[in-house]
Amino acid sequence: MSAFLNLEGKKALVTSGTRGAGAATVRLLRELGAEVLTTARTRPANIAEADFVTADLTTAQGCADLAAAVQHRLGTPDILVHMLGGSSAPAGGFAALDDGQWQRELDLNLMPAVRLDRALLPQMVARGSGVIVHVTSIQNRLPLPDATTAYAAAKAALSTYSKSLSKEVSPRGVRIVRVSPGWIATEASVHLAERLGAEHGGGVEAGKQLIMQALGGIPIGRPAHPEEVASLIAFLVSERAGSITGTEHVIDGGTIPTA
Template sequence: MAPILDLRGKRALVTSGTRGAGAATVRLFRDLGADVLTTARSRPDDVPERGFVAADLTTAEGCAAVATAVRDRLGGVDVVVHMLGGSSAPAGGFAALTDEEWRREIDLNLFPAVRLDRALLPGMIGQGRGVVVHVTSIQRLMPLPEATIAYAAAKAALSAYGKALSKEVSPKGVRVVRVAPGWIETEASVKLAERLAVEAGTDVEGGKRIIMASLGGIPLGRPSKPEEVANLIAFLASDLAASITGTEHVIDGGTVPTV
């Protein structure tokens, strides 16, 4: 029986594809037949050199280097997955966020997508086809004031940008969709659960429950797995989703409490 999902013949760029959901997406895309290029600031030992480019996407120079690598190595691109994102802002609410903290969050969570789209979309438009996936966050809908105000605002900006972009380029054959994860059980989040567990005098599962409680609960009872996020992205990037554009798809185990 032929596989339901098929990305054979697709040339794909997946940013931040060496850990977590990004690495899961790279693996799945390759398993489904895509030719994938991924990027991070440095290449881990377990990531093959082929299909990887080292770059700092928080800079204009880094984005330009990746766009050049896409053209040189892939000869163009059919799917771009903007996985890069995160937050390093300190706790303490709005008063703890300096101008530099705000710039850092925007440079990480918004500008890489804007710059890479600007460089790569003309080629997609020229070939009359393509898919852009912006990975946003449920925090654009339910920001946590203690530490992630700037992150949530940057992701909200990314979501609004993606919606506007879809209206401009969908008539030209390029679909633009958004994926909004909640808590994903990555290595980094497990380490956070372990640290919280030590502080609270409980075990790792107790630490996970602390994280879920901070989000107001997850009805599914667990975080999403990186592979589950990758599955959603692969579907949206495939021809099975050919009429889906301009929409945001939440994968959060039911965390967002509103319709």
């Protein structure tokens, strides 16, 4: 266990914790002493049944089932990390997005956090302590018009919701923070690069270049590693960050231009 960060005795829920930055966050929180429950639509063989809840969080029923499982297994959680997100929207700009696609992006990137907070946050407020991390995206400020308009809009909605929630519950002992990653080296980001490359007559490397160009470049020359995102989250949910609330913490290799 790290001498700098100690989450011994804390109880945490991390959504979408089976791959990428979510899996890295689950691993690190456990290394730091927390009891961690995670969830996805299917349980991978390398995750114990006791540490996992099968749920489709794009539905109201899936969120309700997960909240009930958290209350049964953990009681009142100390930490909620909303990692779930992504996009399946086609390229082609606004005209390629019908009502169904817009709804799917909202159901994946906004509503799970809203529904789970509504179910679990009152217990944290009643106890007077806890921390919630909403993982947004730099695309709420730098959307890719050809491919991620609906995703970016949903993440912007999540960010605005987080700001309002923080103003309401921070005075009552629950911190709300946002982590806003840029490009992370995950399986999902590789799939996005493959899809973009194919739609423009190239391969995955062409897709990566399209992403880099659309973002305006990454000054450090690479995407973030999942473990780097996990380390930021671990700090923010720890007592070391006890006075941090209502803020957005960007981890993007310098992609967002600074003043």
